[in-house]
Amino acid sequence: MRADDETAGAGGATRATRTTGVAETAGKDGKYGKDGAAGDAYDPRAFPPFAVTVDLAVFTVRDARLQVLLVRRGESPYRGSWALPGGFVRPDESAGAAARRELAEETGLGADTVRPLHLEQLRTYSDPGRDPRMRVVSVAYAALLPDLPEPRGGGDAAHAQWVPRDTAGPLAFDHDTILADAHDRIGAKLEYTCLATRFCPAEFTLGELQQVYETVWGVQLDRPNFRRKVLATPGFVEAVEGPPRPTGGRGKPAALHRAGPASALHPPLLRPEGRPSP
Amino acid sequence: MRADDETAGAGGATRATRTTGVAETAGKDGKYGKDGAAGDAYDPRAFPPFAVTVDLAVFTVRDARLQVLLVRRGESPYRGSWALPGGFVRPDESAGAAARRELAEETGLGADTVRPLHLEQLRTYSDPGRDPRMRVVSVAYAALLPDLPEPRGGGDAAHAQWVPRDTAGPLAFDHDTILADAHDRIGAKLEYTCLATRFCPAEFTLGELQQVYETVWGVQLDRPNFRRKVLATPGFVEAVEGPPRPTGGRGKPAALHRAGPASALHPPLLRPEGRPSP
DNA sequence: TCGCTTTATAGTCAACATGACCATTCACTA
DNA sequence: TAGTGAATGGTCATGTTGACTATAAAGCGA
Numbered sequence: 001m002r003a004d005d006e007t008a009g010a011g012g013a014t015r016a017t018r019t020t021g022v023a024e025t026a027g028k029d030g031k032y033g034k035d036g037a038a039g040d041a042y043d044p045r046a047f048p049p050f051a052v053t054v055d056l057a058v059f060t061v062r063d064a065r066l067q068v069l070l071v072r073r074g075e076s077p078y079r080g081s082w083a084l085p086g087g088f089v090r091p092d093e094s095a096g097a098a099a100r101r102e103l104a105e106e107t108g109l110g111a112d113t114v115r116p117l118h119l120e121q122l123r124t125y126s127d128p129g130r131d132p133r134m135r136v137v138s139v140a141y142a143a144l145l146p147d148l149p150e151p152r153g154g155g156d157a158a159h160a161q162w163v164p165r166d167t168a169g170p171l172a173f174d175h176d177t178i179l180a181d182a183h184d185r186i187g188a189k190l191e192y193t194c195l196a197t198r199f200c201p202a203e204f205t206l207g208e209l210q211q212v213y214e215t216v217w218g219v220q221l222d223r224p225n226f227r228r229k230v231l232a233t234p235g236f237v238e239a240v241e242g243p244p245r246p247t248g249g250r251g252k253p254a255a256l257h258r259a260g261p262a263s264a265l266h267p268p269l270l271r272p273e274g275r276p277s278p
Numbered sequence: 279m280r281a282d283d284e285t286a287g288a289g290g291a292t293r294a295t296r297t298t299g300v301a302e303t304a305g306k307d308g309k310y311g312k313d314g315a316a317g318d319a320y321d322p323r324a325f326p327p328f329a330v331t332v333d334l335a336v337f338t339v340r341d342a343r344l345q346v347l348l349v350r351r352g353e354s355p356y357r358g359s360w361a362l363p364g365g366f367v368r369p370d371e372s373a374g375a376a377a378r379r380e381l382a383e384e385t386g387l388g389a390d391t392v393r394p395l396h397l398e399q400l401r402t403y404s405d406p407g408r409d410p411r412m413r414v415v416s417v418a419y420a421a422l423l424p425d426l427p428e429p430r431g432g433g434d435a436a437h438a439q440w441v442p443r444d445t446a447g448p449l450a451f452d453h454d455t456i457l458a459d460a461h462d463r464i465g466a467k468l469e470y471t472c473l474a475t476r477f478c479p480a481e482f483t484l485g486e487l488q489q490v491y492e493t494v495w496g497v498q499l500d501r502p503n504f505r506r507k508v509l510a511t512p513g514f515v516e517a518v519e520g521p522p523r524p525t526g527g528r529g530k531p532a533a534l535h536r537a538g539p540a541s542a543l544h545p546p547l548l549r550p551e552g553r554p555s556p
Numbered sequence: 557t558c559g560c561t562t563t564a565t566a567g568t569c570a571a572c573a574t575g576a577c578c579a580t581t582c583a584c585t586a
Numbered sequence: 587t588a589g590t591g592a593a594t595g596g597t598c599a600t601g602t603t604g605a606c607t608a609t610a611a612a613g614c615g616a
């Protein structure tokens with residue numbers, strides 16, 4: 001969660017292309033120029049068009065590590081580099097729809113599996129130089145997946161691969177920045193939302209939920225305190241009837257829970273130390 | 279802060295335009311199709327281009343009310359409606375730079391005044407139908423202004439006007455949604471960042487700072503408790519030497535403070551009741 | 557069957573933060 | 587000189603958090 005935007009390169013050059021004050025205000029809100037008075041107005045068609053893409057930071061927690069889904073680039077630039085999955089937004093879909101479509105394609109998961117997954121818009125990256133070939137603005141999304149039995153299906157998604165987040169990079173384009181922003185945002189949202197359950201299967205133990213927090217934050221939490229806090233937060237989790245899951249012989253089997261109806265935590269579940277940045 | 283994205287209209291139609299799986303993965307990350315193999319690849323130039331704009335939710339606190347800067351549209355559609363200020367992103371600038379440029383133009387403030395203002399990217403609105411004339415994706419920003427002595431300069435900005443936030447709307451396009459998202463985001467960030475000082479002039483009293491919280495959140499806060507909390511948070515504010523500002527005869531003059539070096543609050547300054555949504 | 561290990565769960569206690577108050581100080585005005 | 591309005595300085599009960607100890611339940615190996 002970086003506070004500021006890419007503001008480099010502002011100022012001078014933009015002034016140079018400015019013609020009149022009327023030209024500015026005529027193009028308000030993404031509209032054409034004043035009706036008919038096209039000569040002076042700011043006309044978007046007079047410029048090379050923007051391409052709009054989505055980039056996805058797809059996270060899961062597996063083997064007590066935060067893993068991110070990456071693809072290897074087959075074309076230049078950055079040929080052979082790892083990159084975040086993504087693709088073009090099509091003329092008839094929103095960025096959110098494009099992100100969900102790409103998520104299904106890259107993970108190889110069916111539409112039914114992908115539909116309930118949490119997709120969160122992070123921010124938009126629009127630096128003029130971020131793609132050396134053309135002007136591309138990219139809307140970045142973060143996706144949270146439980147540790148699914150079918151990590152990546154065959155077909156289109158064969159080239160996508162889970163990589164531990166701390167060993168990911170350097171990535172193509174500005175994807176290192178996007179990934180860092182995504183990690184920051186997810187970590188921050190764990191503090192005051194119930195997002196952590198999205199990393200878990202439908203039924204999970206409190207130990208698994210705690211593992212999510214510990215993995216995303218990179219800290220150790222006290223187990224009794226974590227338990228107390230989660231159970232004291234109304235609507236965060238609710239107990240599941242029936243026998244606990246077989247443990248495989250290690251310790252007492254834990255009771256199962258499922259995500260509750262709440263979406264926000266009151267008060268928040270704060271990280272042990274200070275947060276990185278606003 | 280809406281949790282989910284615009285996902286309406288996904289699915290069917292996008293499938294119809296899909297050609298092959300190779301076409302999908304070839305256009306990864308906002309690139310052209312596979313080198314040379316343009317026949318099958320997804321080529322952005324085959325589609326009508328996207329226009330990219332910025333929309334600004336510019337807030338200030340004046341007369342104990344949250345005010346937002348609006349412009350009146352002179353062209354159709356929504357001719358005569360109020361709308362958020364904004365405009366096209368130019369080919370050589372980032373969205374953030376465009377937002378700052380538009381902010382200067384709409385407020386009539388000089389570049390030096392605008393430079394230190396807080397601009398925060400909210401999210402991107404990309405619904406295919408959000409502008410009836412063409413495909414426009416808009417990157418929304420929130421800007422926080424102190425109650426400046428020159429509310430709006432002359433010239434270009436003469437048509438922009440401060441409007442109380444609760445009387446704003448209905449606005450053109452999806453600007454009601456953007457404004458609501460902006461208000462939610464600002465309110466949430468007041469809880470765990472030092473953002474509130476951005477609504478204040480360089481030197482301010484704790485009463486003025488409290489007024490910001492009360493106005494944005496729409497609640498009343500206890501003054502001694504607020505004071506204790508703010509002063510106990512390291513780096514939030516620091517005392518200013520010298521005599522207090524003349525009060526105009528109403529009560530004891532308050533000590534002046536300026537924004538401290540901190541950017542995040544630990545622990546956060548939570549709203550009295552539960553937060554609206556995640 | 558008896559320990560032994562492992563993990564879940566229950567409970568204690570002090571430090572800290574918060575919300576609801578009351579009291580005092582200060583500058584200006586009537 | 588008293589009165590008014592706002593800032594500032596406290597108290598106190600309550601709730602939350604962090605550190606820590608203790609108990610319970612399951613499987614394993616001897």
